[in-house]
Amino acid sequence: MTKALEHLRVLDMSRVLAGPFLAQSLADFGADVIKVERPHHGDESRTFPPYLKNSAGVETDESAYFMSFNRGKRSVTIDISKPRGQELVKALAARSDVLIENYKVGDLRRYGLDYEAIRAVNPRIVYCSITGFGQTGPYRNRPGYDYIFQAMSGLMSITGGPDELPGGGPAKVGLAICDVITGMYSSFAVMTALAHRDRSGKGQHIDMSLLDTTIAAISHINMRYLIGGFVPKRMGTGHPSIVPYQMFLAQDGPMVVAVGNDGQFAKLCAILGRPELAQDSRFRTNPLRVKHREELVPRLEEAFVQKPVNVWIESLTKQNVPCGPLNDIPQVFADPHVKARGMHVRIPHPRAGSVSMLANPARLTATPPTYDRPAPRLGEHTREVLSSVLGLSDQEIDNLAATAVI
DSSP states (O other): OOOTTTTOEEEEEOOSSHHHHHHHHHHHTTOEEEEEEOTTTOOGGGGOSOEEEOTTSOEEEEEHHHHHSOTTEEEEEOOTTSHHHHHHHHHHHHTOSEEEEOOOTTTGGGGTOSHHHHHHHOTTOEEEEEESSOSSSTTTTOOOOHHHHHHHTSTGGGSSOOTTSTTOSOOOOSSOHHHHHHHHHHHHHHHHHHHHHHHHSOOEEEEEEHHHHHHHHTHHHHHHHHHHOOOOOOOTTOOSSOSSEEEEEETTEEEEEEOOSHHHHHHHHHHTTOTHHHHSTTTSSHHHHHHTHHHHHHHHHHHHTTSOHHHHHHHHHHTTOOEEEOOOHHHHHHOHHHHHHTOEEEEEETTTEEEEEEOOOOOOSSSOOOOOSOOOOTTTTHHHHHHHTTOOOHHHHHHHHHTTOO
């Protein structure tokens, strides 16, 4: 099978999430991704529990977190603080199409591995720098993790329940969403830069910031402020412009309903046994429902609690009223539709026999994603890469190991 990106080599010098996510996305479609790590330490996410169990049920040192963002890669260990290590990275970069790094601004310049230094040995390289605040601006030298950017981007100001309710106040999204968003935006940026290179013959430097990408992802919420001065409030599971569009408690648990137009609202009311609500002058149109939200929602809550989730979903789905259960993670992977879509895959693993992985959600008919290898062990491919890519002899590689360069 032809792999869409099998002609590309990617040097992944990033750690933890956003950069590794980007690199894994390229590996899924065939790119040869070489992950450069510190000898004896590696990517710090290798230490994040829980850990994979081997075929005998014994816990290994392989982290589920690390495995989430590093499949399909080859791992080499190189000490970039040593001049010979810097030479090795430059030699690999000279033979690569993309370099990804997420060091603090200016750190790689100390090792002669910044964009200008790498461009000098490979003018065609696409060099992607991922940082918290970007390469410019007054905050460029600040450290930061995802949580910081959820707060500073405004995301937490619109996430969570209203202050006046018990348990209300700003809330963190339940995953490192700023990192994931940055990885996604970076994928597009890298492919755009490669398309430009294919036409012009010239590479370029990409400056990606977790703060920038999260602000961009808040999209229409921010545009409502920029255009109309609207400052959104936290609404829990509700929607500022559409009612009803929120979670409701059924007889046996929570579910969500997303009524997008007046016709769907009339159908919802009929199914709930409250057809008069659709004719009520306060609720006939969505703008009126938004205005009278506090009067409408309690009436709907009284109706939903009368029957279990599956009964409501079956009835509403038959009438094309958008709805769904509020699943926990085990329920997600037990869902027949998720199974049919193949979002859970198993790939061979040398220690566990096979290992569960999340599938790449992109469905391409001619060049689908492939999962040829699990996340690598630290330095698993050092000798292989130095030999096959750089042409070093066994003796030269032994000398590098003896001098703690690799």
